[in-house]
Amino acid sequence: MRIAIVSDTHLGYPRFEADSYSQAAQAFAKAKTADLVLVPGDIFDTDTPKPEVLSKAFELFDSLLTAHMKAKLAEYRGNNSPKHVPVAAIRGTHERRPHERIDPVQMLEFAGFLVNVHAATAIYELDGTKVAVQGMGGVPDAYAKAALRKLDLKPVPGCLNIFMFHQTISDWYPVPHAMSLEDLPRGFDLYVCGHIHAHRTQKFESGGMLVIPGSTVITQLKKGEEEHKGLYFFDTATKELVFEPIESRPFFHREIVFDKAGMDEVKAACVREIDAVLAAQPKPEPIIKLKLDGTLAEGMRAGDIDTEAIVKSYEGRAFVEIGKLLETESLIESLEQWRALHESKLSLREQGMALLRQKLEAAAFGLDISVNDLFDLLAEGDEEKALQRIMSAGLKQSNIKPGS
Numbered sequence: 001m002r003i004a005i006v007s008d009t010h011l012g013y014p015r016f017e018a019d020s021y022s023q024a025a026q027a028f029a030k031a032k033t034a035d036l037v038l039v040p041g042d043i044f045d046t047d048t049p050k051p052e053v054l055s056k057a058f059e060l061f062d063s064l065l066t067a068h069m070k071a072k073l074a075e076y077r078g079n080n081s082p083k084h085v086p087v088a089a090i091r092g093t094h095e096r097r098p099h100e101r102i103d104p105v106q107m108l109e110f111a112g113f114l115v116n117v118h119a120a121t122a123i124y125e126l127d128g129t130k131v132a133v134q135g136m137g138g139v140p141d142a143y144a145k146a147a148l149r150k151l152d153l154k155p156v157p158g159c160l161n162i163f164m165f166h167q168t169i170s171d172w173y174p175v176p177h178a179m180s181l182e183d184l185p186r187g188f189d190l191y192v193c194g195h196i197h198a199h200r201t202q203k204f205e206s207g208g209m210l211v212i213p214g215s216t217v218i219t220q221l222k223k224g225e226e227e228h229k230g231l232y233f234f235d236t237a238t239k240e241l242v243f244e245p246i247e248s249r250p251f252f253h254r255e256i257v258f259d260k261a262g263m264d265e266v267k268a269a270c271v272r273e274i275d276a277v278l279a280a281q282p283k284p285e286p287i288i289k290l291k292l293d294g295t296l297a298e299g300m301r302a303g304d305i306d307t308e309a310i311v312k313s314y315e316g317r318a319f320v321e322i323g324k325l326l327e328t329e330s331l332i333e334s335l336e337q338w339r340a341l342h343e344s345k346l347s348l349r350e351q352g353m354a355l356l357r358q359k360l361e362a363a364a365f366g367l368d369i370s371v372n373d374l375f376d377l378l379a380e381g382d383e384e385k386a387l388q389r390i391m392s393a394g395l396k397q398s399n400i401k402p403g404s
Helices: 017-031 051-065 104-110 141-151 263-280 307-313 329-342 348-362 371-379 383-397
Strands: 002-005 036-039 072-077 087-089 121-126 129-136 160-166 190-194 200-203 209-212 230-235 241-245 251-261 287-296 319-324
Touching: 017 051, 017 230, 051 087, 051 104, 087 104, 087 129, 129 141, 251 263, 263 287, 263 307, 307 319
Parallel strands: 002 036, 036 087, 129 160, 160 190, 190 209, 251 287, 287 319
Antiparallel strands: 002 230, 072 121, 121 129, 200 209, 230 241
């Protein structure tokens, strides 16, 4: 059986929305030559995609269903009643919603475009080969280990076993409380991880393999995203993983370090670096990220440098972003503190949830209340339901029955 693995298409990503559609379309066009397609999360860039974005997703998944892929859904073990389609998926962190709400991956399942294997097992069969796909959709990093223990996933006898998940892996990204490779359930033949946007593979001593397909569109403008975007193919007979690139907008990450530089020196260096990229880059409108580091001349601040004027001067020729981590020598200590926070790699959402979790713990609320669901309710403006959750948790912890 030939399996295609496509991840993190981030359909509707605002800054490069057209790229999100065209590059996902390339990946799906290649994927439909397989017998089975796996999608480990972040199909959409938001948990409530607009109708225009949903329409694009319907087109993409419909192209898979009309491609006559051969794998058949022989058995499903879970709480849903999916249609028999050769596409298995889980939600990502961008699609996660409170438990009582429908997320967009569930919606695609209801529409018959895919089988949602979050907390479920889908067994596919082709010419005597059976492949069991199990999954865990994206959860906050602090809850990933507990969620895996609760699912208690086990390989299915007589099958090639695949586990799909969508999480940060602490072995490569030192995020506090994130899961590690050691936390993965034992005995699976292939582990498929979404969420991480740079593609890579790793073999385990146990014989299993990890594959991270990466994203099909650039969203984070980080150093690791300079590589090609694409998808993986896995052959169940040979156990071979092959990366198939797609045409994507070229991205260049450049770092310029200054030593007590003046304003004109900084501007000139930025223009020089951008012009050098454009001179060597034949494709139109590449993405160029400049990271400015080091120190400025005494009396100058990073805010004094009009980088927006530089960015604007390249409109139509390149997408330019300039990050300023420049300060005078007297503020280096503050800069180092900022860097430590930045390198923790916590998103604003994760920082917000961490703060909410601290407040709840200080008020003696433990694991009986879901910080993730509570945060989502507050973000959606549903303060009344959030308050009901907090009150219900408080009643439970104090053993007081409602109405007493």
